[in-house]
Amino acid sequence: MASKLIYNGTILTMNATNQIFKPGYVYMEHDIIMEVGEWQVDGSLDHLLEKSSFTYNAAGKVVIPGIINGHTHLFQTFMRGVSDHSPLAQWLKEIIWPMSLAMEPEDFYLAALIGCIENLKSGATYMMDHHYIHTYPENDASVLRAMVDSGIRGHLARGGSDLAGEVRLRETEEQIFASTDRLLDEWDGAASGRIRIALGPLNLYGCSRGYLEKAAVFSRDRNLISHVHVAETSEQIDTTMARYGLRNLELLNEVGLLGNQTQVVHGVWLDDGELALIRDRQASVIHCPVSNMYLASGVARVPEMLEMGINVALGTDGPGSNNCQDNLEVLKFTACLHKVNELDATLLPPMDVLRMATVNGAKAVGRSDDLGSLEPGKKADLVTVDMMKAHISPVHRASSALVYNANGNDVDLVVVGGQVVVEHGKSTWIDEQEILQRAQARVDHLRSKLAGLYPIFANTQ
């Protein structure tokens, strides 16, 4: 039987009472967690050691549920660090769009695969990838293949924009919906259920009202998650006010796209009425603090949202605006950003931040029943983090060490659906060095092509 035992570690279950077992164990059969509890040094649990085909002594390690990265754009690994000083609109125009248009189908596979590996290696077992570049019909499949090949759980929000600022990235409503239906037919539930499809209207300024209204009906008819960039910058509020006399969330609500399957990505510039709308409609907010800081977009009202009972999950955002996919790093940024923003050091204790990354993430993707915590009956998705490092140890509280000390390089083991996909901090499914070398060669080629057209790609300073 494909059974696995992780024992002798500090288990942060993230169950309803944030129970910790130290030393504890997690016993899994196939893709399901069967037992979680205190490890017994008197030998009374040794039968689990004997019957497990994989055993892992987690001494010195913390075991957590797999992190759920609520928002990214994997293709952007190819454009991370082109420039570090552009606000959103300029960054899109001068970096993201030109590189996206230059990329070929296999580039989307390589870029996404690097992103998947980095997500896994920094503790994410599930990511929501908002993919909106459809220059070739096979782009979505390239991203999905990367998810399958890496071993991660991947949810692809099929992005779409009929009013994109870059006309070559525009699609008609018919193209967007037909392609989403094809993805649902061909990919939803693939790789033993690891792959899911959602609808991802790009944002409220690059999408017409008519398209947004049809997207609401499309998502409702097919019971899909709707994943949308909302109120990322203050400029975006002005756009919907000028076009419709509505703030961002008011528009989302009016077109019928605000419900308990809606993921409001960013939600930085929201007023009191909009927060109340999110709460009343039971939508989730995906908070991406690193991206909001990097692009100087603003500070979302996260402590107030949590206080109001809004489900706030976390995301890295794309590697173009982060610039990495380190899911443990996001935890520290989340806590620190809101403490300094409100000049209140008591905000966002570590367990609350960890809940955002796990339990709240599972709720946002409609998987509270089988993901987000280490409890019997849930999917065997877990991560071990090595605490025996000079930048972490000695440890008083594992939750604090995880949020404030650990980073992605400290992840040792990652299990997704009962399968080991990272061991000793290395992908077990992918030859990383080979992929990195191929990707660098492609990026060097694309960079030399773009440098003549866009000076920013010639800059090496």
Ligand SMILES: [Zn+2]
């Ligand atoms: Zn984004």
